[in-house]
Amino acid sequence: MRNKVIFFEVQGGNDKGADGYRKDTMPMVDALKERGMDAEVIFFDKEKEDEIYNYVSTNALAYVSRINPGNLKEEQAYFEMLRRLCQDGVIGMPHPDAMIGYGSKDVLVKLKSTTLVPDDTFAYYNMEDFKHQFPKSLAKGERVLKQNRGSTGEGIWRVTLVNPQEHQQEIPFDAQIKCTEAKDNHVEFWQLGEFIEYCEQYITGDNGMLVDMPFLPRITEGEIRLFMLSEKPVYVVHKKPAETENAFSATLFSGAQYRYDTPDQWSNLVENFLSELPQVMTLLGGYDLPLIWTADFILDTDELGQDRYILGEMNCSCVGFTSHLTLAHNVAEEILSIIKKNKTVTA
Ligand SMILES: Nc1ncnc2c1ncn2[C@@H]1O[C@H](COP(=O)(O)OP(=O)(O)O)[C@@H](O)[C@H]1O
Ligand SMILES: [Mg+2]
Structure with a gap:
């Protein structure tokens, strides 16, 4: 009987806590269990692919993928397994092709018809x-x-x-x-x-x-990361590059400073992005939005001298929230609501 949510992880890597899982995974598992939904973590392993596929296909209502496919030797096999699970009716969070679509850098050329990307990309x-x-x-x-x-x-x-x-x-x-x-x-x-x-x-x-x-020279004012739960903006990370000469990188390693803001502190960006979202979803293949994902923006100035937010990239494969662990409850609620919505659609 399908009655649980499966979290996929991969063994090893430097993003794991003492229990061997990503630090924000068990909080989600526990938050689901508190709400009466069974959940467990499975490590993807190509050697055990058939066994894993059979188990998940028989037992899972949904899966949540927490693997960065770029770090996976057997990326294609993993995606293929997820595709089969989705075909069997397991709800993909996200569907593998949404993962590829949102996560690739060429998302920018796919979204050229929106206001989020400069024409000459x-x-x-x-x-x-x-x-x-x-x-x-x-x-x-x-x-x-x-x-x-x-x-x-x-x-x-x-x-x-x-x-x-x-x-x-x-x-x-x-x-x-x-x-x-x-x-x-x-x-x-x-x-x-x-x-x-x-x-x-x-x-x-x-x-x-x-x-x-x-x-975009206004990168010196910071890169603005919108953390999203499906269609809901949850928080914003403002990443200011180091103030040294030549610095344009917003990565922590390069010395950028991070600050956490609320979405209403960035209401122009948020409103504009949410208004473009239906278009984004269509252009990226019509899949449901990823469960946990981010969109990164850099400020630009349009012909009228107004601020414009340009999309730099999106991530949806292995977005973590260890800095905001209580969000595990919001994620659990979102998972349950997606499962419920899918039930009414297929009923
Ligand atoms: N068009 C741009 N103009 C200015 N800075 C940029 C631009 N695109 C990327 N950057 C800077 O480079 C960094 C890395 O680029 P990004 O597309 O986020 O790749 P990665 O996947 O490595 O994070 C960004 O965090 C940002 O600081
Ligand atoms: Mg980046």
């Missing part, structure tokens, strides 16, 4: 397109190149021309560029053509690609 899936477009993009101004993998600012490069000239349509391959990596804000000087070749590593391989977007 591109994604490159092969070297030819990259070589063709990037010199033109760079002629318009400073750019940020983002690889698809990771979440630590690694392979996220701010690219600046050393000697910008006006009215250039396209930057020649022998031009000098200054490249700053978001991982630690370190600077390297390159020739454009050589740097493009260096970036081939980001384009090749599974899910390889690069996003090319304008550099």
Whole structure:
């Protein structure tokens, strides 16, 4: 009988507490049990895939995925198993294709028709397109190149021309560029053509690609992370890059300062994002919103001089809330409400 909620985790990694689980997982399990819903954690293991699939398919009403698929050797097998579970009627939190859609950096090009993304944002899936477009993009101004993998600012490069000239349509391959990596804000000087070749590593391989977007100088005012429970904004993290020269990274490792705010302190951002959400959901394939997810924004200024919030990325695969553990109760309520909603739909 299907009567429980399964949390998927993977063994190992540096995000686990003394009990071997992510620190915010057992609080959710306990909060569900307090409310009369059985719940347990299963470690995904490719060796035991059939056993796990059979067990979950028979016993689970829903699963909650707490694995960063990028850290999983058997990413494809994991997604395939989740897909089969969803087909069997287990409620996916989230569905694997929502995980891929929301979590990939090329989400930005998919959302180009919304107000959340600048028009001149591109994604490159092969070297030819990259070589063709990037010199033109760079002629318009400073750019940020983002690889698809990771979440630590690694392979996220701010690219600046050393000697910008006006009215250039396209930057020649022998031009000098200054490249700053978001991982630690370190600077390297390159020739454009050589740097493009260096970036081939980001384009090749599974899910390889690069996003090319304008550099937004107001990043120095901070990156604004909206923490969401399905369609509800819960809290905001304001991440201010270090005040050293060249710093543009909002990662903790690079020295950024974090502050926790409430959504009503960011009402313009929140209202605008919520009004775009139905459109976002449609453009990303029509899946239900992820259970726990985040959207990161950077301030920009529009033609009228008004603030505009640009989407930098979204995360929905392994978002934690160890800084706000009491949220486990809100998450449990949300899980129960999603299960209830699905019951009335299928009844
Ligand atoms: N367009 C941009 N303009 C200015 N800074 C940016 C831009 N895009 C990213 N950044 C900075 O780079 C950091 C890392 O980029 P992000 O897209 O969040 O990748 P990651 O997955 O590594 O976190 C961000 O936290 C932000 O500080
Ligand atoms: Mg980020």
